[in-house]
């Protein structure tokens with residue numbers, strides 16, 4: 517490996533998907549038609565789609581072979597048992613429930629632990645997880661370490677929980693009012709920043725002290741394990757699979773979107789460590805009404821099969837080195853261009869600090885959304901706002917909240933884009949930076965739904 521200047525792809529391409537490149541005029545018309553909301557664009561009008569790394573991966577030849585191997589039996593399919601074996605081997609949990617995606621796992625699990633008047637604490641809630649906490653009648657409290665809020669300050673494990681603040685929150689509300697602690701690994705909303713093993717251990721100790729259940733929001737657990745191996749003292753020679761085992765040993769349960777590190781296009785999991793937990797019966801009941809019978813949980817047999825294979829591919833060390841290497845390559849290009857991002861770069865993409873790029877645009881005019889629209893106009897690149905536009909309004913007062921960050925997220929789909937694509941992304945950002953002072957205003961919302969508004973809202977540019 518060390519003979520190469522960059523970390524190269526540990527695979528070759530077997531099937532290609534042609535892309536269309538529109539003109540700038542065509543793109544300006546398309547984004548206007550989409551009400552300046554990138555979720556409203558047709559994907560065929562996008563050249564490089566960095567909207568999300570969720571469900572956008574390229575499956576391997578082994579997974580495509582698994583599509584034919586899938587057992588489509590309603591109950592007790594062979595593919596279900598193959599998935600169980602993989603999960604028990606990787607996570608070491610007593611009960612595993614497949615579901616159709618991560619939020620389905622949240623939907624069937626969180627109401628068992630939360631209700632009106634209760635709170636859930638996290639290093640930082642992902643948007644759908646926060647929504648499920650609120651739908652259950654509870655309130656979500658974020659306690660990420662302070663340093664995470666300074667994107668330009670490099671530090672390892674900026675995704676960590678501030679354990680002291682977490683304990684204060686427990687004492688303030690009363691331990692009996694805290695239904696759940698959720699560790700999001702990696703911390704998506706804080707820029708894909710990893711959580712250290714030590715932090716997981718400390719959070720687990722506090723949870724045990726107060727008798728609060730601890731869950732892992734595990735979408736990017738493999739990337740998190742890679743960062744622990746790379747950056748945390750004592751783990752350099754520990755295999756990824758052993759690191760994963762230790763990470764999960766600290767929690768009581770997990771929900772997972774398998775559309776990320778498990779490298780499938782659709783799927784999710786819920787895991788409960790204790791095979792005798794009374795939660796399991798309730799979880800199964802919720803699953804049967806909402807997702808389907810427990811041995812398929814809303815997935816087809818071929819999806820159970822490809823998930824069982826993808827879980828192993830996702831913890832492969834050569835793959836992970838290439839995967840994180842892509843994010844590092846793009847980040848190094850942005851360093852050259854003087855563009856600020858959540859540093860050091862996290863696992864699944866680069867989170868550009870749009871507030872630093874457009875200091876003239878206030879949070880309530882959504883600077884990160886401004887950069888999203890500019891990147892689309894510039895080169896047909898689709899990204900997403902992880903800032904005040906995504907955060908939305910206070911559920912109690914209806915007032916626009918101010919997010920800790922105004923990030924434009926350049927999420928990297930797994931095994932999909934090449935280094936040449938990343939060069940175009942970096943060059944486009946540099947071009948936008950060169951004219952950033954000429955962009956005087958942001959956007960205002962002309963229509964929004966009450967919850968998770970960023971997927972559907974309509975926006976309009978503010979003019980002088």
Ligand SMILES: *Cc1c(COP(=O)(O)O)cnc(C)c1O
Nearest residue numbers: 617618619642644704733735773
């Ligand atoms: C994607 C994601 C979810 C939700 O999963 P879906 O599969 O999109 O429903 C929850 N938490 C985190 C941290 C995620 O990244």
